[in-house]
Amino acid sequence: MKKINAIVFDLGGVILNINYQLTINAFKKLGIKNPKLFYSKKTQENIFNKLEEGKISNFQFIEEIKKKTNNAKKEKILLAWNAMLLNLPKERIECIKRLKNKYRIFLLSNTNNIHITSLKKEIGNNNWLSFINLFEKTYLSYEIGFRKPSKDIFRLVLKENKLKAEEVLFIDDSYQHIKSAKELQITTHHLKDSENINLLFSDKSLLKLH
Numbered sequence: 315m316k317k318i319n320a321i322v323f324d325l326g327g328v329i330l331n332i333n334y335q336l337t338i339n340a341f342k343k344l345g346i347k348n349p350k351l352f353y354s355k356k357t358q359e360n361i362f363n364k365l366e367e368g369k370i371s372n373f374q375f376i377e378e379i380k381k382k383t384n385n386a387k388k389e390k391i392l393l394a395w396n397a398m399l400l401n402l403p404k405e406r407i408e409c410i411k412r413l414k415n416k417y418r419i420f421l422l423s424n425t426n427n428i429h430i431t432s433l434k435k436e437i438g439n440n441n442w443l444s445f446i447n448l449f450e451k452t453y454l455s456y457e458i459g460f461r462k463p464s465k466d467i468f469r470l471v472l473k474e475n476k477l478k479a480e481e482v483l484f485i486d487d488s489y490q491h492i493k494s495a496k497e498l499q500i501t502t503h504h505l506k507d508s509e510n511i512n513l514l515f516s517d518k519s520l521l522k523l524h
Contacts, residue, residue, distance in 0.1 A: 317481060318417065318481055318482070318483045318501060319417060319418060319477070319478075319481045319482070320417055320418035320419070320420065320475070320477050320481065320482045320483070321413060321417050321418070321419055321420070321482070321483045321484075321485065322420045322421075322422050322471060322482060322483070322484045322485070322500075323410070323419070323420070323421055323422070323449075323485050323511075324422060324423055324485060324486040324487060324488070324491070324505075325421060325423035325425060326398075326399075326423065326424075326425070326487075327355075327486075327487035327488070327505070328485055328486065328487055328505055328511065329402065329406050329407075329410070329421075329511070330399070330400070330401075330402050330433070331400035331401050331402070331403065332398045332399060332400055333397075333398050333400060334353075334354055334355045334398055335398075336397040336398050337353065337394060337395060337396075337397045337398040338350050338353065338354060339397075340393065340394030340395075340397045341353065341383075341394055343394070344383040344384065344386040344390060344391065344394055345382075345383045345384030345386070346379075346382045346383055347382075352382065355487075355488065356488075356490075361375065361378050361379070363461065365426045365427075365428070365456065366424050366425060366426050366455045366456055366461045367455060367456065367459055367460055367461055368426075368427075368455075368456040368457065368458075368459055369459075372427055372428055375426075375428070376388050376391050376392070379391050379395070392428065392432075395428060395429075396428065396429065396432040399429060399432055399433060399436070402433075402437060402445065405512050406510070406511055406512060407445065407448065409511050409512050409515055410448050410511075411448065412515075413515060414448065418450050418475070418477075419448065419449050419450055420449055420450055420451055420452070420453065420471060420475070421446075421449045421451075421452040421453065421454075422452075422453045422462070422467065422468075422471060422484070423452075423453070423454055423455065424455045424461040424462050424491075425454050425455055425456060426455075426456045427456055430454065430456075450475070451474070451475065453467065453470070453471060455467070458470065462486070462488070462490075462491040462494065463488075463490045463491045463493065463494035464494070465494055465497065465498055468484075468494065468495055468498050468500060469498070472498075472500075479498050479499040479500045480499050480500070480501065481501075482500050482501060483500075483501045483502070483503065484500050484501070484502045484503070485502075485503045485505055485511065485514070486502070486504065486505065487504070487505045487506075487507075489504055492504045
């Protein structure tokens with residue numbers, strides 16, 4: 315591996331524990347047909363892309379989801395959509411703190427206002443601010459208007475922070491995002507379900523940044 319000066323982390327599935335199946339199951343209970351085709355890690359209907367790109371409001375999103383259900387109430391839809399969000403392990407926070415001593419650290423996430431609001435509520439605003447402050451800069455798709463795997467989002471990170479692609483390590487749990495970054499010559503690591511960033515950056519890890 316070439317010398318790495320910066321590490322770009324995905325959020326869900328890399329730092330934050332998530333379980334897509336919980337939302338899929340919850341959607342099914344609301345009456346959504348073929349919920350795994352409607353929304354999953356690998357594929358999703360365009361309504362979710364629009365939400366993650368900030369192109370529709372939370373209200374519009376809820377109303378569109380409602381049409382797919384058995385007339386579910388707003389609260390039930392929000393609970394189903396947020397069901398996938400689990401915990402933010404402290405050991406991963408500590409890992410990132412250690413990495414900050416050697417590397418420039420960034421966050422790049424496909425996410426939405428509903429999930430971020432829920433996460434803030436779950437961990438508290440002060441803890442959220444402490445988390446965000448771990449990173450030199452955060453890139454949340456709904457705030458910047460486009461999402462991975464668009465190459466534009468990677469180009470934005472590189473350009474704004476004067477980073478050389480080959481000196482950046484990008485870590486994500488979705489292969490389609492990894493593939494896009496690779497095509498820009500960014501060094502990547504596809505985080506498998508059996509891996510976590512603590513082991514990835516441990517002394518015994520096979521991942522060497524220099």
